[in-house]
Amino acid sequence: DAGITQSPRHKVTETGTPVTLRCHQTENHRYMYWYRQDPGHGLRLIHYSYGVKDTDKGEVSDGYSVSRSKTEDFLLTLESATSSQTSVYFCAISRRTGSYEQYFGPGTRLTVT
Amino acid sequence: AQKITQTQPGMFVQEKEAVTLDCTYDTSDPSYGLFWYKQPSSGEMIFLIYQGSYDQQNATEGRYSLNFQKARKSANLVISASQLGDSAMYFCAMILRNTGNQFYFGTGTSLTVIP
Numbered sequence: 635d636a637g638i639t640q641s642p643r644h645k646v647t648e649t650g651t652p653v654t655l656r657c658h659q660t661e662n663h664r665y666m667y668w669y670r671q672d673p674g675h676g677l678r679l680i681h682y683s684y685g686v687k688d689t690d691k692g693e694v695s696d697g698y699s700v701s702r703s704k705t706e707d708f709l710l711t712l713e714s715a716t717s718s719q720t721s722v723y724f725c726a727i728s729r730r731t732g733s734y735e736q737y738f739g740p741g742t743r744l745t746v747t
Numbered sequence: 748a749q750k751i752t753q754t755q756p757g758m759f760v761q762e763k764e765a766v767t768l769d770c771t772y773d774t775s776d777p778s779y780g781l782f783w784y785k786q787p788s789s790g791e792m793i794f795l796i797y798q799g800s801y802d803q804q805n806a807t808e809g810r811y812s813l814n815f816q817k818a819r820k821s822a823n824l825v826i827s828a829s830q831l832g833d834s835a836m837y838f839c840a841m842i843l844r845n846t847g848n849q850f851y852f853g854t855g856t857s858l859t860v861i862p
Contacts (some may be wrong), residue, residue: 667850676751676838677792677852684848692849724792731797733780734842736850738792 636737637661640725646745651713657725659705665728666708667736668700670721677724685712686694687730715746750774751839753853760829761861767825768856770839772856778844781822783813786855787835797835798822829860 637660646654657666664682667693669677679692682701689700695721701709712719725739752771760766783795798806798813800825806813814823826833839853 666847674854675852676753677840678847679851680779681851685829722790726792728848733782733797733847735782735794735797739792741770 638725638727638737640723640742643740644743645746646747647715648747649716650714653711653715653744653746655723655725657708657710657739657742659708662705662726663727663729664705666702667725667726667728668698668708669724670694670719671724671741672721675719680710680723710729712744715744716747720744720746731734750851751841751853753856755856756854756861757857759859759861760826760833762831763828765825765827766829766858768826768837768858770822770824770853772820772822772841774820774841774843776810776843776845780842780844781803781813781815782840782842782850783811783824784838784840785820785833787832787839788835792838794802796824826858831860831862834860836860 639658667682668680671677680698681744683689683702699711723742726736728736739743750773761808765824766780780802781798783815785793796806796808796811805815810827836855840852
């Protein structure tokens with residue numbers, strides 16, 4: 635258990651509304667990631683963070699922003715949700731020892747109507 | 748450009764038989780790592796096995812082994828003695844060490860174990 639929680643676990647929202655998803659870790663890892671998972675696409679990286687206030691874009695960052703003001707929390711914000719952002723969102727941490735494998739949170743299912 | 752390719756959308760295997768899930772990758776970065784993850788129907792992502800680009804031997808973890816063929820850029824997962832609980836989606840992933848340590852995932856293979 636990597637001590638990663640995500641909130642909310644499920645959310646339904648309307649097009650045009652802002653949405654913030656939270657990822658919380660208890661193990662003080664430096665690297666955190668946000669992915670979205672869609673059928674036929676696997677997992678695609680949205681944004682990642684390599685420290686407090688240090689973030690970078692992934693391959694599908696358009697329409698998303700992130701913030702990390704504390705080591706343990708990594709927030710993903712959809713400023714104005716669109717139906718194309720309906721997806722399952724996963725947060726992950728990377729243990730920077732050995733193989734650097736990632737460990738994932740339980741996921742958030744977001745539906746934009 | 749697709750960096751990880753999994754060409755088998757769905758696979759079936761008889762219980763207790765071995766199965767190979769294919770994964771090919773594309774990178775010019777000499778330092779990289781390859782991973783396999785399992786996603787059962789409950790949705791969580793479970794780390795299975797890792798192979799580093801400089802590792803001389805193929806990785807093994809219990810019933811999982813990674814058949815790493817560097818020249819062919821393939822990293823196939825072999826599951827021996829399949830169990831019903833192995834039915835899940837399996838994702839191959841790669842980390843590139845010299846380009847920001849980003850991860851790339853394949854589109855996954857759905858494995859069904861038949862009793």
